[in-house]
Amino acid sequence: MFEDQLHPDWVRLLSDQLPLLREISQAVLQDPLSIPAQENVMRVFALPPKSYRVLIVGQDPYPNPEHAMGLSFAVPNQTPVLPPSLKNILRELADDLGPEFVSDGDITAWSQRGVMLLNRHLTTRSHQSGAHFDLGWDLFTDAVVERLQEESAGKLVAILWGDKAQQLAPKLSGSVVIASPHPSPLSAYRGFFGSKPFSRCNKALLELGLNEIDWSA
Template sequence: MSLDEPAVIRAGPRPTMVSMEPHETPLFELAAPARDATPFPFANGLCQAVDKGFVAADWAEALAPVEGQLVALAHILEARRAAGERILPEPGNILRAFSRPLAMARVLVMGQDPYPTPGHSMGLSFAALPAVHPLPRSLKNIYTELHEDTGVKTPGHGDLSAWADQGVVLLNRVPTVGSGDAGSHRKLGWEAVTDAAMGALAARGGPIVAILWGKDAQSLAPALEPIPIISSAHPSPLSARRGFFGSKPFSRANALLLASGGAPIDWTLPAVAQRS
């Protein structure tokens, strides 16, 4: 995720917050649709999620040890939704980081949790749904560094699906959040799931590179050994000038991939967003 400040919408009881890096204030938010009653696609286990195309088969195999945790999380989320909390992103996007095969993973980009503004998150860390304008400021800073680092012309949308299609795993440490309440789903149990995902990537081995922006992401480095790691300040507006700008994560990732016998990522993004 980018660490954008939540909108003021709140629903349901607010859990105790943990410390986070500074957030941004959204300039506006999209009109909120009616509350979603779509079932969570992992509520009945990973086989159903694979059958419906939400999770790749090899990721389901890797996440099998935490399948019970995923089912329990679905029940927790359903209870919170029934109590009036709006869960973001929409159910079909929650596990989107696992929709491409584990076997094709080449770069891991760890975020914290999704944008807490309705209509923004698409289930990929730092990415935003194509209709979101203006772009979240952390994402704008990522695009600025992308252009300075690689010369890639950056688009006016925030859909990073083209990266995911090349094996860039855009994973949030906590894949859900309550509307308007950043960090509200930490400690619900998602950490066990993303721990399993990181362990699967580390066990699979290279060529793969991890990009860790900010202290929260960098704290995960031990779980990713022996994956090569690129770390810097977070692209948030309050920290980007303290080490993110000029860090060249995109060209460095490609250099590491090439050095380990892998193919580089084409960081180019289409001018028009893909259909989500």
């Protein structure tokens, strides 16, 4: 069951959500085309909540099973062809902080540097976006965001890209929220490019008395 993949601190904070997580787990495990791989579904919860000072919210995993790996917007290291949204994130990163911050495009290290890469829906079906929207993941991740903010005691920066992510804004009223359109090619030109989320985030962290994030990827 997915709850076995949670860090003990998350188990404590989400104890009232575990019955829902069990229901979701059963539904996901009955879908042979579910992605990411079962051992990666709860990957973002391997670290305790206090290890995170930044939250980046995605919608659901990449529909390509070779890309989906349990962290929003990230793909496995040495992926030869990057998804378009990730390409646009890296383009904005280079424009915001400088091209020297982008090398191989592997953003998984961000999760080890204080950034929670959370999808609102933690699973989908292979080659089908949004396939698991009705399983209750949004209710579960709503609770996750609420508990993360409580644990951070207001010292949290949330980067919300796109309408789905920005639905969480009311639950983040005690945090710094940086919002813009989604980095998808369908919306990036409507305000994602030029939004400078990385430098704005680091500025906000310093104002909160926290260390900046090393955004190199």
